[in-house]
Amino acid sequence: MRRRTRHLVLAVAAAAALAGAVGLQLRHERTALPGPLTALDAAGITEVTVRCRGCDTRRFERVDGRWWMREPYDLPADPAAVDGLLAIAATPVRTWYHEGDLDLSRLGLDPPLIELQLDAHAIRVGTTDAIDSDRYIAVGNTVARARDRFSPRLLAVAETELERHLVPQDGNPLTVSLSVAGTVHAGDAGAWAQAQALHIEKAAEGFQPPASAIEATLVLAGGTPLSYRLLRQGNAYLALRDAPALIYVLDQATLVALLPEGVALPQ
Numbered sequence: 001m002r003r004r005t006r007h008l009v010l011a012v013a014a015a016a017a018l019a020g021a022v023g024l025q026l027r028h029e030r031t032a033l034p035g036p037l038t039a040l041d042a043a044g045i046t047e048v049t050v051r052c053r054g055c056d057t058r059r060f061e062r063v064d065g066r067w068w069m070r071e072p073y074d075l076p077a078d079p080a081a082v083d084g085l086l087a088i089a090a091t092p093v094r095t096w097y098h099e100g101d102l103d104l105s106r107l108g109l110d111p112p113l114i115e116l117q118l119d120a121h122a123i124r125v126g127t128t129d130a131i132d133s134d135r136y137i138a139v140g141n142t143v144a145r146a147r148d149r150f151s152p153r154l155l156a157v158a159e160t161e162l163e164r165h166l167v168p169q170d171g172n173p174l175t176v177s178l179s180v181a182g183t184v185h186a187g188d189a190g191a192w193a194q195a196q197a198l199h200i201e202k203a204a205e206g207f208q209p210p211a212s213a214i215e216a217t218l219v220l221a222g223g224t225p226l227s228y229r230l231l232r233q234g235n236a237y238l239a240l241r242d243a244p245a246l247i248y249v250l251d252q253a254t255l256v257a258l259l260p261e262g263v264a265l266p267q
Helices: 002-032 079-090 189-194 252-258
Strands: 047-052 058-063 066-071 095-098 114-118 121-128 135-139 142-146 173-180 183-186 199-202 214-220 225-233 236-241 246-250
Touching (some): 047 079, 079 114, 079 121, 189 214, 225 252
Antiparallel strands (some): 135 142, 173 214, 236 246
């Protein structure tokens, strides 16, 4: 009887120990689950700045619910591009460290390779881990290691983050005139207001369009002038913005819709 009682007591103790171990493991697994890099509310952010070594600073500002790029251009921004930058603040973290436990300069965090600033909150981005290619990120006095799915957004070319309409959506043109071989034609303001580029590129320094390019002059609401030159270059259909110097690459149908009736684009 005593032996049976002793075995029963041992069995109960073992079961309790096992239950405790399972509980500890579950708590460990819960704490090990990826958490977000920050607790910032993206909806409340009004300014986004990206700085990196050897590239132009890009700065965005939210005005009346709409995003504008302020550097290196002062033009409407693609909201999807800015949303992609804001999403970095919620990147799932694999591992956390205290910055005092690491060599920040060796990890590319002091100074940082890239810095993303969301209002007054700085996110410093460093090198990748040699084994699993996780990216080291510093926030305040802590360093995180996270799967790198965000670097392309941080290193994007500024022109790809611009809104692709030829005319700002809050500045529909009042008048459009096009000069074709010295003759001025009225343009379709509605077509210009709707036209979007496939993508936008920076014009090469010193680039001069051919003399045969069609000159388009728009007057926006408020009297703001806007000028483009329309041309075909090989198989590409282009609208060259004068200031700032940008190339809006169009599809053929979009460019044709911008031309006055009966006017063809010079070859």
